[in-house]
Structures are given as C-alpha cells and as structure tokens.
Amino acid sequence: MSTITIRLNNDEQKAFNEYAKLYNVPLSTLFKKSLEEKIEDEMDMKFIEEYEADVQNGAIELYEHNKVREMLGL
Template sequence: MTTITVRLNDEEQKYFNEYAKLHDLPLSTLLKKTLEEKMEDEMDLKRIKEYEADLKDGKSETYNHDEVMKMLDL
C-alpha cells in the first residue's frame, strides 16, 4: 500500500475533517471517493462528447420508442 502526503492549511484541514465527519467517513476514504467520482465524471463527459460527435458525423443513429417497437415486431 502506498502512502501519499497531502498538505493542508489549518482552514482546509478543519473544513475537510468536518465534511468527512458529516458523512461518517475517514478523511482518507472521503478524499479517495471524491477523486474517483471526479475521474468518473470526466470520463463520462468525454464519452458523451464522443457520442455527440458520432451523431453529428452520422456514425451513430438514434431511434424513438415507436421505431424500436416496430423493429422488434411488438
């Protein structure tokens, strides 16, 4: 396991510790979860932009509910 040191000023330490306590989490867990969520959000946004570019370029198609029902003979 690796240990990483994060330097916080007194105000940051107080703020982060209070937030961790509010969520009943150790500060290290809170920091890891927060970073993971940020990374996931950025990856999701990247994928959305790629999808929208594909739509614009005609590389992807969308179907409404009625079209899907008809395609499935339902």
Template sequence: MSTITIRLNSDEAKTYKEYAKFKNVPLSTLMKKALEEKIEDEIDLRAILAYEERLKNNEVKHISFDDVKKRLEI
C-alpha cells in the same frame, strides 16, 4: 500500501476533517472517494463528447424499443 501527502491550509484541513466526521468516514476514505468520483465524471464526459461527435457525423444508429424487444425475444 502507499502514502500520499496533501498540503492543506488550516481552513481546508478543518473543513475536510469536519465533513469526514459528519459523514462518519475517515478523511482518507473521503479523499479517495472524492477523487474517484472526479475521475468517473471525467470518463463520463469524454464518453458523452465522443457520442455527440459521432451523432454530429451521422455515425449513430438508433434502435426503437420495440426492435430491442424483438431482438431479445421478449
């Protein structure tokens, strides 16, 4: 396991520690979860932008719900 140091001013440290206490999780868990969510948001945004670009270039084919059911035989 590795250790990463994050420098916080006193107000930031107080706010983050109080929030971690409120959520009943260690501060390190709170920080890791926040960063993980930020990364997931970035991945989602890139996927949306790529989809919108494909949509703009008419590279997207829509399938109706009925066609999906037929293909899945349900």
C-alpha cells in the same frame, strides 16, 4: 500500500475534517472516494462527448420510438 502527503491550510483542514465527520469516514477515505468520483465523472463526460460527436457525424443512427416498434413488428 503507499502513503501520500497532502498539505492543507488551516481552513481546508477544518472544512475537510468536518465533512469527514459528517459522514463518519476517515479523511483518507473521503479523499480517495472524492478522487474516484472525479475521475469517473470526467470519463463519463468523455464518453458523452464522443457519443454526441458520433451522432453529429452520422456514425450512429437514431430511431423514434414508433419506428423501433414498427421494425420489431409490435
């Protein structure tokens, strides 16, 4: 396991510690969880942008609900 040092000013330290106390988690857990969520959000946005580009380029075919029912014989 490695150790990383993060420098915080007094206001940041107070705010982050209070937030960690609010959720009853160690500060290190709060930082790790926050970073994981940020990475996940950015990856989600990348996939959404790629999907929207594929739709725009016609690489993905979209169907209306009624068309899908018709295709399935429902």
